[in-house]
Amino acid sequence: MSKMTDSAKLVSRFESALRCPHCENPMKVAGLKSLVCPNNHTFDFTKQGYVNLLPRPSAGNYKKELFEARHKIVVETGLYASMHKTVGKAIKEYADAGNPCLVADLGCGEGSHLYKILDECDNPEVTGVGLDISKEGIIMASKRYDRSIWFVGDLAKSPFADQSFPIVLNIFAPSNYKEFKRMLVRDGLAIKVVPGPDYLRELREALYDDDEKRAYTNEDTVSLFKTHFHMQHLFHLNDTKKLNQAERQQLVQMTPLAWSRDQARIDAYLDRDVSEITIDLHILVGKYTE
Ligand SMILES: C[S@@+](CC[C@H](N)C(=O)[O-])C[C@H]1O[C@@H](n2cnc3c(N)ncnc32)[C@H](O)[C@@H]1O
Numbered sequence: 278m279s280k281m282t283d284s285a286k287l288v289s290r291f292e293s294a295l296r297c298p299h300c301e302n303p304m305k306v307a308g309l310k311s312l313v314c315p316n317n318h319t320f321d322f323t324k325q326g327y328v329n330l331l332p333r334p335s336a337g338n339y340k341k342e343l344f345e346a347r348h349k350i351v352v353e354t355g356l357y358a359s360m361h362k363t364v365g366k367a368i369k370e371y372a373d374a375g376n377p378c379l380v381a382d383l384g385c386g387e388g389s390h391l392y393k394i395l396d397e398c399d400n401p402e403v404t405g406v407g408l409d410i411s412k413e414g415i416i417m418a419s420k421r422y423d424r425s426i427w428f429v430g431d432l433a434k435s436p437f438a439d440q441s442f443p444i445v446l447n448i449f450a451p452s453n454y455k456e457f458k459r460m461l462v463r464d465g466l467a468i469k470v471v472p473g474p475d476y477l478r479e480l481r482e483a484l485y486d487d488d489e490k491r492a493y494t495n496e497d498t499v500s501l502f503k504t505h506f507h508m509q510h511l512f513h514l515n516d517t518k519k520l521n522q523a524e525r526q527q528l529v530q531m532t533p534l535a536w537s538r539d540q541a542r543i544d545a546y547l548d549r550d551v552s553e554i555t556i557d558l559h560i561l562v563g564k565y566t567e
């Protein structure tokens with residue numbers, strides 16, 4: 278069976294969680310080929326299995342090279358393994374309590390974090406739905422990971438029905454809490470992963486002189502999250518790992534931190550002997566109780 282048909286079958290099990298990005302009516306899978314609303318707005322399954330649900334094309338900043346580098350770092354270095362374990366465990370606890378479990382990753386990029394997290398959570402009843410505004414990211418995700426559902430779409434005007442998801446993830450990506458709350462079921466969880474103050478500290482120090490860019494504070498992000506959700510857990514993860522030169526090259530390519538930086542400074546960072554990198558992350562787990 279083709280990836281397109283497999284994906285259409287998987288989506289048809291969860292079609293009630295979708296709504297048309299144009300007219301907000303429910304959508305259904307038609308002929309294992311398309312998603313269609315009652316006003317005949319039609320979105321085709323692609324051969325890779327994803328569906329583009331953006332009302333109009335969008336040019337993002339994130340390019341294929343960045344997503345490939347993120348994929349390599351996430352899958353090959355294990356830098357984010359503690360984050361995957363922690364988030365996977367939070368989902369598993371929720372799912373094992375017998376709750377039906379559809380997990381949306383909003384701003385999922387090339388999909389590796391969602392894949393690793395679901396692997397950790399190890400519950401076949403949990404299905405992942407990745408959404409990103411970048412078609413490049415979603416193409417990569419859908420080529421690699423076929424147990425999840427992949428959509429190109431805008432998290433600020435999401436193609437998801439009201440109260441259709443028990444869990445939303447939001448990892449290093451912009452948020453739209455009004456939308457997150459609209460799509461969450463009552464007592465559902467929002468899980469947001471943000472950089473802590475020491476995140477990629479060694480790279481920041483190599484590329485910037487300016488103290489503001491070298492240091493990073495997430496206080497405003499955390500306070501805003503708390504105004505929308507009832508905080509259940511706030512995990513602080515701080516890991517330091519050695520990276521070889523090839524891995525440092527991927528790191529430079531995967532982060533907007535190095536955009537428009539002086540090439541000489543980037544080269545000096547790459548030419549170091551084996552060096553360490555700090556992965557300082559805060560994981561916010563909040564319940565939607567309104
Ligand atoms: C720093 S990347 C993080 C990607 C992925 N979560 C990861 O950690 O590898 C931010 C992502 O947010 C996506 N994004 C930005 N604005 C968005 C929007 N309005 N709707 C959906 N995705 C968006 C970008 O395309 C990009 O993939």
Ligand SMILES: [Zn+2]
Pocket residue numbers: 297298299300301302314315316317318
């Ligand atoms: Zn419609």
